[in-house]
Amino acid sequence: MKGIVFTKFIEMVEQKFSVDMAEDMIEACQLPNGGAYTSVGTYDHQEMVTLLVQLSKMTGEAVPDLLRSYGHYLFGEFARLYPVFFEGVTSSLVFAGQIDEVIHVEVLKLYPDAQLPKFETLSQSENELKMVYRSDRHLGDLAEGLLDACIIHFGEQGSVRLERENLKEPGDPVCFTMIRHR
Amino acid sequence: MLHDDSPPVNPAVERAMRRAARERAARQEAEALLEQKSLELFRTNEKLRLQAQELENLVKMRTAALEKAVELAQSATSAKNDFLAMMSHEIRTPLNGIIGIADLLSLTALDEEQSAHLNLLTQSGHTLLALISHILDFTKIEAGHLELEEREFDPAYELNIAVATHRAMALEKGLELHCLLGELPALVRGDNYRLRQVLSNILSNAIKFTSKGQISLTANAALDSAGKWRFDIRVKDTGIGISPASLSRLFEPFRQADSSTTRKFGGTGLGLAICKRLVEAMGGAIAVVSGPRGSTFEFHVLFDTTTVPQISPPGSDGSEILANPCELSVLLVEDNATNQTVALSLMEKLGQKANLAVTGREAVEMIAAGNYDLVFMDMQMPEMDGLEATKSVRKLTLKKQPRIIALTANAFEADRERCFGAGMDGFISKPFRLADLRREICEACLRARNGGPAEPTAAGG
Numbered sequence: 015m016k017g018i019v020f021t022k023f024i025e026m027v028e029q030k031f032s033v034d035m036a037e038d039m040i041e042a043c044q045l046p047n048g049g050a051y052t053s054v055g056t057y058d059h060q061e062m063v064t065l066l067v068q069l070s071k072m073t074g075e076a077v078p079d080l081l082r083s084y085g086h087y088l089f090g091e092f093a094r095l096y097p098v099f100f101e102g103v104t105s106s107l108v109f110a111g112q113i114d115e116v117i118h119v120e121v122l123k124l125y126p127d128a129q130l131p132k133f134e135t136l137s138q139s140e141n142e143l144k145m146v147y148r149s150d151r152h153l154g155d156l157a158e159g160l161l162d163a164c165i166i167h168f169g170e171q172g173s174v175r176l177e178r179e180n181l182k183e184p185g186d187p188v189c190f191t192m193i194r195h196r
Numbered sequence: 197m198l199h200d201d202s203p204p205v206n207p208a209v210e211r212a213m214r215r216a217a218r219e220r221a222a223r224q225e226a227e228a229l230l231e232q233k234s235l236e237l238f239r240t241n242e243k244l245r246l247q248a249q250e251l252e253n254l255v256k257m258r259t260a261a262l263e264k265a266v267e268l269a270q271s272a273t274s275a276k277n278d279f280l281a282m283m284s285h286e287i288r289t290p291l292n293g294i295i296g297i298a299d300l301l302s303l304t305a306l307d308e309e310q311s312a313h314l315n316l317l318t319q320s321g322h323t324l325l326a327l328i329s330h331i332l333d334f335t336k337i338e339a340g341h342l343e344l345e346e347r348e349f350d351p352a353y354e355l356n357i358a359v360a361t362h363r364a365m366a367l368e369k370g371l372e373l374h375c376l377l378g379e380l381p382a383l384v385r386g387d388n389y390r391l392r393q394v395l396s397n398i399l400s401n402a403i404k405f406t407s408k409g410q411i412s413l414t415a416n417a418a419l420d421s422a423g424k425w426r427f428d429i430r431v432k433d434t435g436i437g438i439s440p441a442s443l444s445r446l447f448e449p450f451r452q453a454d455s456s457t458t459r460k461f462g463g464t465g466l467g468l469a470i471c472k473r474l475v476e477a478m479g480g481a482i483a484v485v486s487g488p489r490g491s492t493f494e495f496h497v498l499f500d501t502t503t504v505p506q507i508s509p510p511g512s513d514g515s516e517i518l519a520n521p522c523e524l525s526v527l528l529v530e531d532n533a534t535n536q537t538v539a540l541s542l543m544e545k546l547g548q549k550a551n552l553a554v555t556g557r558e559a560v561e562m563i564a565a566g567n568y569d570l571v572f573m574d575m576q577m578p579e580m581d582g583l584e585a586t587k588s589v590r591k592l593t594l595k596k597q598p599r600i601i602a603l604t605a606n607a608f609e610a611d612r613e614r615c616f617g618a619g620m621d622g623f624i625s626k627p628f629r630l631a632d633l634r635r636e637i638c639e640a641c642l643r644a645r646n647g648g649p650a651e652p653t654a655a656g657g
Contacts, residue, residue: 041214
């Protein structure tokens with residue numbers, strides 16, 4: 015898993031909870047590298063799970079809720095760090111529809127070894143986008159948080175609805191549908 | 197407890213130190229990763245540089261190989277052209293003898309069968325000669341040695357001459373031959389010999405492939421936007437026509453309409469290819485349309501304007517020349533007895549008498565004393581050759597300077613240039629034909645009537 019997911023996660027804990035909370039979480043997890051993450055490195059996905067479980071224990075919030083919150087935070091950071099992906103894009107449906115074809119292509123230029131989740135578009139029209147999230151990391155909740163934040167980013171929280179359906183298939187894919195209802 | 201005198205650690209300080217240590221570790225890892233990436237990039241760049249170098253070497257090698265191949269091909273082509281030029285010259289020399297002797301034989305008493313055989317012999321000789329001329333011409337054009345000359349000439353006159361010299365051939369087949377000229381400039385600058393060559397080729401083709409009906413040549417001229425005279429010339433016949441399949445390759449070298457045409461009508465298959473290149477060299481284009489009722493060859497060429505732009509009256513036609521030959525005073529300058537006989541008897545056939553000079557010196561004396569319109573001048577003579585004699589004649593103060601036409605076995609451009617350089621007006625390569633003599637006599641007639649080419653052609657009739 016790319017280091018940026020870790021560094022941004024720790025940043026979020028520092029901001030949403032406290033710097034001390036972040037330190038205690040790292041200390042408690044007994045991580046192999048002592049929590050010294052860098053965004054250009056690559057780390058074991060299991061360490062992320064350890065961190066999440068620890069944070070849940072410390073805050074009393076469920077892991078899925080924490081992941082959704084993290085999704086919101088992460089999207090805000092992406093928008094701040096990579097404004098180029100947002101140029102000329104005017105709606106959440108358009109942005110979400112080009113994750114695989116545009117955004118992940120650019121990510122792979124910087125990190126050829128990155129293992130990215132798949133956002134497979136099943137159908138796309140002006141008012142509806144249906145896509146399936148597939149990843150070995152089973153971070154459907156993170157994806158949900160990201161998409162939700164995307165809708166908010168474009169100021170469409172009143173007009174676009176996000177629906178989620180966990181598919182009963184190997185790999186536990188998740189089907190997301192974004193519907194513009196007004 | 198006594199020996200442990202370190203102060204109690206503040207948990208906040210401890211966290212801050214841990215955090216600092218973690219950040220340092222993260223930075224060091226990032227730096228190590230960056231160094232690794234840098235090294236990888238360097239290696240990749242190095243690999244690319246080597247690949248580029250290899251590719252460049254490969255390109256250099258291939259280019260060198262190509263250059264060598266081109267050089268080889270060029271030297272082969274040049275050798276081929278030299279060979280063809282030399283051969284055609286070498287073949288002309290014995291052919292001179294064959295045609296000359298055949299012409300001489302025709303002047304002796306022959307029975308009907310002998311006469312027919314001799315006729316065939318002469319025709320074959322002339323066909324072979326035309327073939328060699330075509331090959332030589334085409335070889336030169338292909339080698340990029342086509343040089344257009346520049347002189348002022350009267351276009352109406354050239355067109356009339358071209359039609360006049362083909363009239364006999366048309367009449368023999370019972371065909372009508374018309375010449376319709378629009379308003380043409382009196383003088384233009386360009387290569388009238390090459391124009392004549394194109395006209396002659398197209399007209400003789402039209403006559404060859406037409407068994408009854410008529411052939412018409414129309415010509416119009418207009419100034420184009422670049423200030424050049426554009427001549428649009430059209431030769432229309434009522435012949436057998438050309439199939440659509442054949443039309444497309446008509447102007448390609450070594451092609452004729454079809455192989456059966458070759459058998460029935462003969463020819464080198466080079467005539468139209470040469471025409472196309474000549475017309476293009478003169479800034480124009482040639483095209484043909486054909487149907488069951490005949491073919492129309494259309495071409496245009498560009499000529500420069502001269503300082504005296506004049507329009508000649510339309511409708512002048514050289515047709516009357518053959519019907520009513522004018523009285524010309526002609527001198528033949530030739531040292532070889534055989535050639536004398538051939539030339540004089542051929543002129544006799546045309547109804548043209550001629551005086552004879554056997555050396556260049558004698559010719560100059562006779563021209564100074566007499567009043568000649570036309571001189572046929574051999575190039576190689578003892579004592580004073582044709583070039584010297586012509587130069588001397590041009591220095592004389594005469595009531596009028598005669599037209600001097602060179603007679604030579606050499607067919608090269610350089611020889612022509614030497615002739616023109618010495619002040620000659622025309623050029624017949626040996627063995628000369630009745631048609632050549634007729635053409636020159638016609639031309640001298642037209643000039644004698646009109647008082648020279650610099651003035652507008654008189655209206656016909």
